[in-house]
Amino acid sequence: MAVRVGIMGATGYTGFELYKLLRKHPAVQVVWLTTESYGGQRLSDVFPCPWDEPLIALADAAVDAVDVVFLCLPHGASMDAVAAVRRAGVRAVDLSADFRLHDPAVYQRWYGAAHKQPALLAEAVYGLPELHRAEIAGAGLVANPGCYPTSVILGLWPLAEAGWLRGAVIVDSKSGVSGAGRKPKLSTSFVEANENLSPYSIGYSHRHIAEMEQELGQAVERRGDAAQSGGPGQAAGFSIVFSPHLLPVSRGILSTIYVALPPGVDEAAVRAAYVRRYAGEPFVHLLPAGQVATLQHAVGSNRCAVGLTVVDGVAGGATLIVTSAIDNLIKGASGQAVQNMNVMFGLAETMGLE
Amino acid sequence: MAVRVGIMGATGYTGFELYKLLRKHPAVQVVWLTTESYGGQRLSDVFPCPWDEPLIALADAAVDAVDVVFLCLPHGASMDAVAAVRRAGVRAVDLSADFRLHDPAVYQRWYGAAHKQPALLAEAVYGLPELHRAEIAGAGLVANPGCYPTSVILGLWPLAEAGWLRGAVIVDSKSGVSGAGRKPKLSTSFVEANENLSPYSIGYSHRHIAEMEQELGQAVERRGDAAQSGGPGQAAGFSIVFSPHLLPVSRGILSTIYVALPPGVDEAAVRAAYVRRYAGEPFVHLLPAGQVATLQHAVGSNRCAVGLTVVDGVAGGATLIVTSAIDNLIKGASGQAVQNMNVMFGLAETMGLE
Amino acid sequence: MAVRVGIMGATGYTGFELYKLLRKHPAVQVVWLTTESYGGQRLSDVFPCPWDEPLIALADAAVDAVDVVFLCLPHGASMDAVAAVRRAGVRAVDLSADFRLHDPAVYQRWYGAAHKQPALLAEAVYGLPELHRAEIAGAGLVANPGCYPTSVILGLWPLAEAGWLRGAVIVDSKSGVSGAGRKPKLSTSFVEANENLSPYSIGYSHRHIAEMEQELGQAVERRGDAAQSGGPGQAAGFSIVFSPHLLPVSRGILSTIYVALPPGVDEAAVRAAYVRRYAGEPFVHLLPAGQVATLQHAVGSNRCAVGLTVVDGVAGGATLIVTSAIDNLIKGASGQAVQNMNVMFGLAETMGLE
């Protein structure tokens, strides 16, 4: 009895990656694929592959013929499509940013527009299984995390739980070009991106900061440490200073994260917190002491590789450097979506992902 | 009356780049090229080029036939060769790390061996013309800076002068593979480096930190701010936390640098300090507000591109993000060596470099 | 009842790729991995991966504990290891070149040394399942084809069968750098290979020509067209003029092949021959008219993508251009080895390969 799935937006990079994962998944049947731009064509016309799947218009998708819909639509466009899926009583995994932020005011602050389906925000679960496994299992709507936030939240979560995030947390992230989507534009043209490295939206301006602060701030709130006002991060006493860079590779994100450790917290304590937190997690690869995460630890897999390095004896106090690597299209998008589906439907969490 | 030059170690990447710059330089005559590994061959046998220059052994180099020797030898090997050049009364530009640190004790701490020519350290000038132009003009021995330090020191110098460096200065640098030299090794093999990004020697372990702290610490010392003990950086109240990454490009370094600004120092003050300091510098390209440095701002040129972004309103106080880009083989090595030679011989500083 | 396998030479690119395929194969148990260079270490020390498999010396490999041995050893070194495996009565898939050529004299001509195990040549089957499926099923020793020959033989086989290969067949092949192995050398260093394209061993000198002419010549021989003397190709009236190029990608081979068509053979006849021959082949992706094979059609899969373009109305007569793409580490090496194992052990041919 396979899980019947539909993919809305199958002709972008995340949609196609999702199709490739699902067609090999032993407990899944892909029922339909929609496209915005290639209606009437087949998948093999749009990507260099042998799969002659028809591509249909969104309006023609039979939502009631599937058990779950994956939405790989642009943010903003996904809201109403999710609402339609939920009205039909079908579960949804939304890969857009539309349902990741719980608070409509925070959404409006970062996205510059009012949320069109605020009622659905309440039922949406942030789909990072390592944090919210139980809620995902019962969820009707899972908001699949952003690629950068996945690498950063998994890289920092044990610190947040321990209450060790303070002040400015420096996150220097580097992403492969597929993270920018398949629509042609100058900055992602080969000659512009190749033999180059470009910071963009640096500082406190990239929208993914909101997700990072929401999730990491939760851990602090649960501890009762949070102050009374401000955004989720700042209320909790820290901010994410985030510098994404466009990296001349097709896939992968590496985040190099700098945290000033509180006095008395040493390397052993840090490592113990990560070991305890991630024991048994199939998709977190905690590297042994002395190793750092590289893109090749993660690309092609659904794993997040995490390395820990503590710098002692420097002015300003001990600094922890976390290196955190994922494949932006797998653990950062489509693989995590499949992981969420596995949890939602009671399948083995690793099924179709190894 | 051309300046007659010899190149020791012409068959590495910096040596070959230097040859390409000098052969086009209107006031230079290249007299000889030495090689460690390709004796008896011609340059066109070693690199894909049309120049049939003979390659001679180091022992056969006629030092007294030239006005200046450029040494592109491995660190450690350069010391005694420099001494021989200086004994012959010939001026030297040393591209190795051997004479960059003034204090033999600091040298020993970072390089793990006693310096073999400590007397020469006293006469060596650190060859960053933007800092030490006058001393370079009269120098017999110029120690050409390291590639990473060039990007970092130029990126931070106005702050050091202003006394605004405090605590841990986070330097997240990314370098193209040519920075690792031409000798084959696994980490710089195509398949290992391509579609990858690898942090290495992160924290407080890379030897280039010593150069950065020496030079930036000087500025603080001159201000009279320095404490009584510790290394040059820490005495001055700051440390460089340095994370180099191997980037899948052939050339270029981008350093993304995070500085916690002292209270009261705002973006206008920061920008004014850089504008004042770098006015008239032909090879520092200070970017306008809103722009960040990318590799392509610098690759193929002798310029250092510097961008300034101030992040306000975050926990921990305002953070300055400096983006600083150079071509590691030009401004980070051979171009800067030519710039130094121009200064030493009273030529226009930009000659042969545009 | 899983097939128990051992891998000799697991720490090169093909060995590691093979391990990654076999660990996910539902009917396989990997029993041991040997290494030449990393004895005593674990797989996760040698590659950026989470698998802590022990690496043992070749001498410590328990051949009788497995059902089949995959040998990923350098050519020359594989011969005696294969002989030992066969003496133990265990089946072998040899990924080296040692048993691909049936005739010891041809081997000596191309490899410059006498074959050390000529008796075993008789039992070796050339492991291209699309050509020799039945013999592979019963084989004790399968010689896994070379990467270039896989792309070229599959690209030309229907023509050979039809007797349409004549004179000089121009094969212009481009290979990713992983084809050159993991041992560091100058030509495969990042800076040398990146932003470059290098022909090498062009003309009639690369050893893979021998495999191509042996296999394609067979088809002609079976037709009774072959002449009485000369090498297998030339006896059959054609030669492979082969120009490999080193391409700045990690994986993939694209062969662009030019064949002067015999008079009267038109595009429809050519396409019909390919369609007939490859109907039902799971790993040959014959592209529709108007499409050409690109690397991305094949990389990451065990497929060979084949495109056909006929050029009419030019001086010299109609020319067929075949474009043929594979992943050199999968269909060109380890994937094909798994495909062979599937055939040898009566498993579904596609098992573990989709």
Added chain:
Amino acid sequence: MAVRVGIMGATGYTGFELYKLLRKHPAVQVVWLTTESYGGQRLSDVFPCPWDEPLIALADAAVDAVDVVFLCLPHGASMDAVAAVRRAGVRAVDLSADFRLHDPAVYQRWYGAAHKQPALLAEAVYGLPELHRAEIAGAGLVANPGCYPTSVILGLWPLAEAGWLRGAVIVDSKSGVSGAGRKPKLSTSFVEANENLSPYSIGYSHRHIAEMEQELGQAVERRGDAAQSGGPGQAAGFSIVFSPHLLPVSRGILSTIYVALPPGVDEAAVRAAYVRRYAGEPFVHLLPAGQVATLQHAVGSNRCAVGLTVVDGVAGGATLIVTSAIDNLIKGASGQAVQNMNVMFGLAETMGLE
């Protein structure tokens, strides 16, 4: 007395490359730059560079203020702009395809539209200085050759002169992505082109064939060998079968060319013809026996590197493999345009190009 120049279309890759060459040229003054898309901006807004040159609209360009206009406009758009320049009595170097073909009927056959300025075709000189130096010196209108044709014509010219081109000449060319221009499109997006290699327009369909056959056919015509009818190539007894491939590098073209040698023509004769023809040519780098051209022989320079390999003893007779490499933006476009200008204005041909 500098040559005053204007550049029409300075914000594409060839226009910007041309500007970079001309600003360093010791005998040139750049007077104005036009743009189609970035009117009112400065060059430093459009490219990562420090040059704040204003960009003006084509309509605002003062043609009579310059001695020569370089046109880097799209083909089709260049025709009328050239006519206006010529009407003003100003010399023109046209980098588009509009004036490369002498015969308006041939133009119409390949470009699918009637030529709008057929009268000007008569005065246009094909700007390959190695072939037409004398005509260029006196020309009012120079049609700068295409990038592929430059590599192919220089690679084959001595054979054409000798009458050794017969039948199908196989040209397998690989070009860096900058050859496709700066306008974003899917095929030249980073993720599509990276880790890929794509043949396109293969066979006898790419428009650059017309240039190749026109120029190479001339040599045959001059010999009196030409037949009475057909296109310039076919009349001369040969056709160019041309397969361009999109290569994942920013710059460079490598053409690997296969020519069936006439009986009796051996390697020594071939080499002698090339040595004789290219003696003293500053920008043709004829490689010694045993070497092949690679991209790195040419990228960053105005040189065409040519390697010769003869394959004997194969079915079908001896085959010559010519490897020919250029930088598509320099010798294949803007460098050659400067070389033409040098010839036109009586300057040293290499000025500003070394």
